[in-house]
Amino acid sequence: MVVSEEFLRKLPKCEHHLHIEGTLEPDLLFPLAERNGVKLPDTFPQTVQELNEKYKSFADLQDFLNYYYIGTNVLITEEDFFQLTWEYFKKISKQSVVHTEIFYDPQSHTDRGIKLATVTNGIKRACEKAEKEFGITSKIIMCLLRHIEPAKCLETIEEAKDFLVDGTITGLGLDSAEKPFPPHLFVECYERAREINKDLKLTAHAGEEGSAKYVSDSLDLLQTTRVDHGVNSIQDGELMKRLADEQIMLTVCPLSNVKLQVVSDVKELPLQKLIDNNVPFSLNSDDPAYFGGYILDNYLQVAKSFPHWDYNVWSRIAKNAINGSWCDEKRKFELLERVDSVVQEFSK
Numbered sequence: 246m247v248v249s250e251e252f253l254r255k256l257p258k259c260e261h262h263l264h265i266e267g268t269l270e271p272d273l274l275f276p277l278a279e280r281n282g283v284k285l286p287d288t289f290p291q292t293v294q295e296l297n298e299k300y301k302s303f304a305d306l307q308d309f310l311n312y313y314y315i316g317t318n319v320l321i322t323e324e325d326f327f328q329l330t331w332e333y334f335k336k337i338s339k340q341s342v343v344h345t346e347i348f349y350d351p352q353s354h355t356d357r358g359i360k361l362a363t364v365t366n367g368i369k370r371a372c373e374k375a376e377k378e379f380g381i382t383s384k385i386i387m388c389l390l391r392h393i394e395p396a397k398c399l400e401t402i403e404e405a406k407d408f409l410v411d412g413t414i415t416g417l418g419l420d421s422a423e424k425p426f427p428p429h430l431f432v433e434c435y436e437r438a439r440e441i442n443k444d445l446k447l448t449a450h451a452g453e454e455g456s457a458k459y460v461s462d463s464l465d466l467l468q469t470t471r472v473d474h475g476v477n478s479i480q481d482g483e484l485m486k487r488l489a490d491e492q493i494m495l496t497v498c499p500l501s502n503v504k505l506q507v508v509s510d511v512k513e514l515p516l517q518k519l520i521d522n523n524v525p526f527s528l529n530s531d532d533p534a535y536f537g538g539y540i541l542d543n544y545l546q547v548a549k550s551f552p553h554w555d556y557n558v559w560s561r562i563a564k565n566a567i568n569g570s571w572c573d574e575k576r577k578f579e580l581l582e583r584v585d586s587v588v589q590e591f592s593k
């Protein structure tokens with residue numbers, strides 16, 4: 246490796262693809278189930294050890310989602326959501342994360358009778374504490390679950406209206422099973438969200454298991470300005486050119502892509518091709534409790550898989566992640582300078 250692990254640890258990082266429910270570690274899941282009197286299905290692993298064993302491999306996205314949604318059931322109170330989010334911040338505070346944009350899936354909770362406000366306020370409180378204690382800035386992105394009927398998703402958007410208007414929720418995303426639920430199904434949802442707040446930022450999972458067409462349809466039909474995963478964009482040369490011309494960032498999740506069998510090895514990810522074609526991307530952890538690592542583990546694994554990448558390449562990746570963030574220009578400027586100073590310190 247041309248760069249050191251210490252450099253990668255210190256490099257200022259922005260995370261844009263992190264499902265807060267995907268940070269639920271087995272050693273928090275079982276105590277929460279106990280505390281809240283939630284009975285896990287008999288078919289679900291019953292100990293931390295058994296669950297960790299299951300997390301070693303998933304057949305595909307759906308296999309993972311089946312476990313992920315059972316896990317979410319143990320989260321009930323505002324304090325649970327605060328605790329979950331705070332545990333995440335404590336971990337990333339040791340990995341030089343300077344800014345994070347957190348996804349959450351309110352429908353996986355409201356479907357169980359939990360108020361959207363309970364979930365949102367718990368997450369928000371942890372974000373505020375993290376900014377005070379660690380100086381980490383953050384945004385909250387509400388995801389719609391694609392397996393839920395669009396008419397129901399419209400109801401969720403109405404339930405979230407106050408948070409969309411007052412800026413508590415910065416962006417709208419779309420996740421869950423991709424292939425059976427293409428972007429066109431959610432046109433009205435995205436339109437309604439934009440109508441509620443014209444400045445709302447828009448993204449969607451696309452091109453993880455779905456083809457490049459899911460990516461271009463997300464851009465065209467949903468008017469997203471970035472793409473979550475998006476690795477299958479390389480199937481379409483025109484699309485690649487567009488991503489470069491418009492500097493649309495892909496939020497790539499290396500360890501996730503291996504665990505969900507999108508690729509068999511991080512080496513197979515088209516990251517060099519993205520760089521060569523000037524398509525910006527950030528590196529992210531997706532669901533770190535399930536996929537074997539937080540953001541730094543993703544950086545390290547990529548560095549091991551692309552060992553010839555030098556300070557210039559890593560500086561560009563860190564800067565693209567800053568420029569693709571939904572923080573204000575002043576914060577971006579500050580973070581860009583921090584990247585320069587770390588690069589200077591190490592490349593002397």
Ligand code: HPA
Binds near residue numbers: 313
């Ligand atoms: O990577 C993902 N893809 C789709 N849905 C998800 N929900 C959590 N993680 C994911």
Ligand SMILES: [Zn+2]
Binds near residue numbers: 264
């Ligand atoms: Zn995801």
